[in-house]
Amino acid sequence: MKKIALSLALSAIVLAPITSIAQQSQDELVQESHQIIQKFAKGLKGELMAAMKKGGPVNAINVCKDKAMDLTDAAGKDNGVTLSRTSLKIRNPKNAPQAWEKAILEQFEARKSKGESPKKMEFSEIVDVDGKKQFRYMKAMGIGKPCLNCHGEKALPAVEVTLSKLYPDDKARGYNLGDIRGAIVLIKDL
Numbered sequence: 001m002k003k004i005a006l007s008l009a010l011s012a013i014v015l016a017p018i019t020s021i022a023q024q025s026q027d028e029l030v031q032e033s034h035q036i037i038q039k040f041a042k043g044l045k046g047e048l049m050a051a052m053k054k055g056g057p058v059n060a061i062n063v064c065k066d067k068a069m070d071l072t073d074a075a076g077k078d079n080g081v082t083l084s085r086t087s088l089k090i091r092n093p094k095n096a097p098q099a100w101e102k103a104i105l106e107q108f109e110a111r112k113s114k115g116e117s118p119k120k121m122e123f124s125e126i127v128d129v130d131g132k133k134q135f136r137y138m139k140a141m142g143i144g145k146p147c148l149n150c151h152g153e154k155a156l157p158a159v160e161v162t163l164s165k166l167y168p169d170d171k172a173r174g175y176n177l178g179d180i181r182g183a184i185v186l187i188k189d190l
């Protein structure tokens, strides 16, 4: 009897992590998204701030241009998810939102105009895509002071020149402090 109880207890211990991975609740998936995105955003911001300090905003444009997309892809792959950045007013056409992402970005704007701060604004859902379950998460990104250098109303002349050369169809300008610049999107196939 004791033996059976013990082996049952043991198998519960062994099986527990497996079941919890298989049945990660939406809450757990959101928690996981927070961790992945926090780490990613810190890394990207670190690169950006270091480049600004070293060579000013013109130099830092290249970090955003060359590294942002790679860092985003790599952070997704490292964590078994897909990460991306998007916005209603994009700079790089490769970051254009999917239809569902656009709808959520519009909801974020509506929530903001009702007084909600973009700081903790987020969205999550579990959907069926071609018969497979998919977790989708979006976190709003607000405009802070450093962002104004390259996304604000007025940039340094050298920044203006570089940006218009690299992104002739740039829409990501004219933001003010506290605006929603866009969102980080995390997708996980379940």
Ligand code: HEC
Residues within 6 Å of the ligand: 048, 057, 058, 059, 060, 061, 062, 064, 065, 068, 069, 085, 086, 087, 089, 090, 091, 092, 093, 095, 141, 142, 143, 144, 146, 147, 148, 149, 150, 151, 172, 181, 182, 183
């Ligand atoms: C030094 C200039 C610079 C600064 C400062 C900067 N960005 Fe950007 N940002 C860029 C460039 C360049 C791109 C295009 C990146 C690419 O080609 O992938 C970009 C793209 C983005 C995108 C992707 C969507 C799009 O429009 O293509 C988001 C979101 C974004 N920036 C948010 C921010 C936020 C939030 C801040 C402040 C924390 C910030 N940026 C600060 C230059 C900058």
